[in-house]
Amino acid sequence: MEIVRIFDDDSILTVQFDGHETDAFTQIFIDWTNIEFLEDFFTKNEADLKHEFWGGISLEDAVITTRNEAIEFYDYIKSIADKTVNHRISLFRKLFKPLTKVLLQNRAFEMKKAYGLRTKTWLRIYALKIDDDMFIITGGTLKLTDSMYKREHTREELRKLERCTDYLKENSIIDKDGMLDYLEL
Amino acid sequence: MKNNTAKERLQSIISDRTSSWQDHLDWVNKNKAWLDKSTKIALKILRTLREHSISQKELADKLGVSPQYINKVVQGNENLSLETITKIEGVLGISLISISSYGEGQSIPEQLLRNCSWVLKSIAKPISSHKSEYHNHSTYEPDNEEIAA
Secondary structure, X not given: OEEEEOOOOOOEEEEEOOOOOOOXXXXXXXXXXXXXXXXXXXXXXXXXHOOHHHOOOXXXXXXXXXXXXXXXXXXXXXXXXXXXXXXXXXXXXXHEEEOOHHHHOOOOOEEEEEEOOOOOOOEEEEEEEEEOOEEEEEEEEEOOOOOOOOOHHHHHHHHHHHHHHHHHHHOOOOOOOOHHHHHHO | OOOOOHHHHHHOOXXXXXXXXXHHXXXXXXXXXXXXXXXXXXXXHHHHHHHOOOOHHHHHHHHOOOHHHHHHHHHOOOOXXXXXXHHHHHHHOOOOOXXXXXXXXXXXXXXXXXXXXXXXXXXXXXXXXXXXXXXXXXXXXXXXXXXXX
C-alpha cells in the first residue's frame, strides 16, 4: 500500500492498494465515468434502485446522472485546489461527515464519508481523518441502501477503511489501539 | 513514536507520486462535447447487448474489429466515426443517432419561416404586376400525349 497526495500539499491524501493500477481517488473517477461499469452496477443492483426513495429513476437515467454528478463532484474538488490550504481544509471538512456514530466508538480516527454535491445522491467517498487538517481517502461507492452492511460493495468500502487503518498501525503511524495518537493530536 | 504526531509520521511515508485524478478530469472536460454523446451511445449498445444476450466479443466479430475496441466503445470513451456508428446500427438493428430533417415531421424553425415569408412576398409583387401573362399560362392545358411523354 502506498499513500499519495491529491493536491500539492499533505492535507488530502489517498491510497494505492497493492495490486491496483491506480490510486483510490482516481479509480473512483474512472469507475463513475465508465458507462460499462455503471450499467453493470445498476443492473446488479436494480432492485435497490427501484426503492421508492430514488423516485422511480430508470436504470439509463441512473447511469447518465451518476456520470454527470461524478464530473460535477470532481470539478468541485479541482476548484478547491486553487484555495489556500486552510480554506481547502475548511471546505473539505464541511464536505465530509462522520460515517456513523457507532463506528466512531473505539476508533482513533473518524471514518468520514463525503456525499455528492446534490441533495439526493448515492455517491459516497470514504476517508480517514488523521488530523484536523489531514485526510486519507480510501475509496468510494454508489450507496443505494440505508446501511453499509447490507451490500457487498459497501462492506468492501468498510474493509478498505480497516485495511488502511491496519497499514498505518503496521507502519507505526498510529498505536495498535489507535486511541493514543488521536488524542495526542 | 511518541515524540512525533501521527501526522508527522505519516508525512514521512507519503509517496513522491501524486494522484492522477486531475489528468483524467481534464481529459473528460476537454472532450466533454463528444463524450456526452459517446456515453449515451455506449449505454444504448450495452442495453441492447444485454437485452439480446449478445457478448461484446460476438459484436466485435460481426463488425470485424477487436473485442478491446468494442470494450472501449461501451465504456463511452471512444470518439466514434459515422462509419462505425452506422455499422453498429446495422448489426444490432437499432438507431444510435438521428438527424432532424425538414419535411419529415420536424417543425421548421420560426426564423426560417419568417425569412421564407419575406422572400415569397418580395417575389409575389412582380408576379401580381404581370398577372395577365401568368394567367394565360395557368389556363394552358397540355394534351394527353404530352402527359404520357
